[in-house]
Amino acid sequence: MSDEIKKGLLGIIVDETTVSQVMPDINSLTYRGYAVQDLCEKCSFEEVAYLVLNKELPNKKKLNNFKKQLEENRNITKNLREIVRHMPKKSHPMDVARTVVSVLGLEDKKTNDNSPKANMEKSIRIFAKTPTAIAAFFRARKGQKIIPPKKKLSFSENFFHMCFGKVPNKEIIKAFDVSLILYAEHSFNVSTFTARTITSSLSDIHGAITGAIASLKGPLHGGANEEVMNMMNKIKKPDNALNWINNALDKKEVIMGFGHRVYKKGDSRVPTMKKYFKKVAKVKGDKKFHKIYDVVESVMIKRKNIHPNVDYPTGPTYHLMGFDTDFFTPIFVMARITGWSAHIMEQHSSNKLIRPLSKYSGEEYRQVVPLNQR
Numbered sequence: 001m002s003d004e005i006k007k008g009l010l011g012i013i014v015d016e017t018t019v020s021q022v023m024p025d026i027n028s029l030t031y032r033g034y035a036v037q038d039l040c041e042k043c044s045f046e047e048v049a050y051l052v053l054n055k056e057l058p059n060k061k062k063l064n065n066f067k068k069q070l071e072e073n074r075n076i077t078k079n080l081r082e083i084v085r086h087m088p089k090k091s092h093p094m095d096v097a098r099t100v101v102s103v104l105g106l107e108d109k110k111t112n113d114n115s116p117k118a119n120m121e122k123s124i125r126i127f128a129k130t131p132t133a134i135a136a137f138f139r140a141r142k143g144q145k146i147i148p149p150k151k152k153l154s155f156s157e158n159f160f161h162m163c164f165g166k167v168p169n170k171e172i173i174k175a176f177d178v179s180l181i182l183y184a185e186h187s188f189n190v191s192t193f194t195a196r197t198i199t200s201s202l203s204d205i206h207g208a209i210t211g212a213i214a215s216l217k218g219p220l221h222g223g224a225n226e227e228v229m230n231m232m233n234k235i236k237k238p239d240n241a242l243n244w245i246n247n248a249l250d251k252k253e254v255i256m257g258f259g260h261r262v263y264k265k266g267d268s269r270v271p272t273m274k275k276y277f278k279k280v281a282k283v284k285g286d287k288k289f290h291k292i293y294d295v296v297e298s299v300m301i302k303r304k305n306i307h308p309n310v311d312y313p314t315g316p317t318y319h320l321m322g323f324d325t326d327f328f329t330p331i332f333v334m335a336r337i338t339g340w341s342a343h344i345m346e347q348h349s350s351n352k353l354i355r356p357l358s359k360y361s362g363e364e365y366r367q368v369v370p371l372n373q374r
Contacts, residue, residue, distance in 0.1 A: 005359055014354070015196070019052065019342045020185045028268045031185055032056070037272045045155055045177040045184075045335075046070070052185050052338040053123060067154075073128035074149035074158065076136070077107055081146060084133050089141040093134065093330045094217040098210055100133040101126060105206025112204055114348055122205050123341035131155070131334045135162035138327060156180065159334070164322060171283050172321060175276040179317060182269045182310055183332045185339030191215040191222065195340045199347040200354040212340045213333055219256065222336075225328040227256035228315035232292050233325075241295035249303055257312030258300050266307035277313040280320050289316040 006012050020031045029036045032051055039048050043057070050058045050066045058066060076084075080103050087096055104126055105111045110118045136146045139162075147162045156176045157167045167173070186192070195212040199205075216222035235244045248255060260267050274293075281290040293316060300306050318328045 003359060009356075014188070014193075015347075017187060017343065017346060018055070019339065019346060020187050022187070022268070027266075029186065036182060036269060040178045040181050040272050043181070045180045048181045048184055049127065049155075049338045052342050053120070069124050070128045070155065071149075071151045073125050074132050074151075076129050076132050080104070080107065080129075080133060081136060084136045085140045085146065087137060087140075091137075091141075092217070093137060093324075093327050094213065094223075094333070096137045097130065097134055097330045097333050098213040098217075100130060101206055101210045101213060104129060105204065105210070108206065111206055114202065114204065116345060116349070119205050119341075119345050119348065123337070123345070126206065126209060127334075127337045127341070130337060131159050132162060134327070134330045134334065135159060138163045138324070168321070169283070171279055175280045175317060176321065178272060178276045179314055179331070180335040182273055183314075183335035185336070185342065189221065190218075191336065192340060192343050196343050196347045197354045199344045200351055202348075202351070205341065205344050208344050209337060209340050212336070216329060216333060216336065222311075222329045222332045224256045224309070224311040225315040225318070225332065226325050228312050229319050229325045229328065231256060231296075232289055232316060232319075235292050235296075238288060238291035238295065241292045242299065245296045245299045246303075249299070255296070255300060255306075257315065258304075258306045258308050260307075260309045267309040269310040270308050270313060273310050273313040273317070277317040280317050284320045286320055289320065 018032070020029065022029050023035075026035065031039060031048065032055055034051070034057070039051075043051075046067055047057060047063060050063060054062075080100065083103060084096065084100065087099070108122060108125065110122060113119075132149050139146050147165055149158050150161055153161055153167065154173070154177075156173050160167050160173070160176070188196075191212040194215040195208040198208040198211045219227050235241050245255070277293070278290060280286075293313070297308055297312070300308070315325075315328060318331060319325065323331065
């Protein structure tokens with residue numbers, strides 16, 4: 001056995017998956033074999049969610065049934081609504097999202113049933129209800145009346161309805177759909193591996209997703225989209241961008257939204273998300289953020305040869321849509337529930353307890369000296 005330590009499990013293959021992969025030859029993220037950029041252009045988010053969960057794209061009948069299941073499961077209990085309403089207003093929405101899934105686990109009658117059928121049913125309930133609870137907190141912390149979900153609206157349309165009381169134009173909805181598709185799944189990332197590790201002990205799907213949300217909160221993972229917006233707000237205006245980014249690099253500061261453990265030639269999701277960010281900027285009449293975006297991206301590539309990841313265009317896109325910065329990662333959660341659920345079910349189907357080894361580097365063996373002799 002090799003004693004070589006692979007920090008962060010770098011380069012270690014711990015299992016196999018059929019859910020997604022990055023195909024180096026086409027430099028593209030694929031879900032179940034489909035290039036994600038093609039899915040963005042040709043499919044709704046619901047179609048892609050069905051694909052991730054069920055391994056195949058749906059026909060019209062299956063899609064309609066899936067949408068109906070989501071619509072019928074969108075409502076949350078009065079108990080959960082009141083819990084969300086009384087959460088501290090200064091709570092981070094990611095902590096709210098994590099707690100919400102925990103409460104859903106307390107309320108679900110099949111929480112401890114890990115059969116394939118039960119897990120699929122639970123994944124759909126978590127997927128349908130979590131946005132309702134997140135939107136409830138979005139309004140409750142502002143002192144606004146909570147808006148219940150509405151049937152006959154798409155996943156994205158319904159979320160806007162619950163947050164703002166209205167549905168924006170089709171270009172905004174399409175851009176939001178695209179962001180959810182791009183965030184839905186990404187193989188053995190930190191949060192997904194966390195979910196699979198929890199699952200490997202034969203814990204339940206609510207517990208695994210709760211742990212995944214906690215993992216996603218970190219700025220080195222999902223929280224990066226918030227940090228991108230914080231950076232852009234510090235820059236304030238396009239005229240400041242060049243000096244700001246050069247000064248930050250001179251001080252060797254970490255620039256969030258750039259670089260990726262998997263992609264070496266740039267995140268394959270970025271061109272698609274950038275395209276829709278620009279569309280949203282045009283619809284919203286933005287004359288600031290898209291210019292800041294271009295300057296920072298250009299300098300990072302020129303000086304560091306580091307390309308943006310998907311969080312870089314997503315942050316300002318969500319801002320222009322009207323979402324609070326600390327809600328960007330909970331939106332990520334709403335999409336990634338599909339990927340986590342698929343991996344949790346895959347882990348259950350061929351499970352082995354995930355239990356890596358460690359190399360001890362502490363004190364050598366020592367004798368215990370009695371208290372009165374120390």
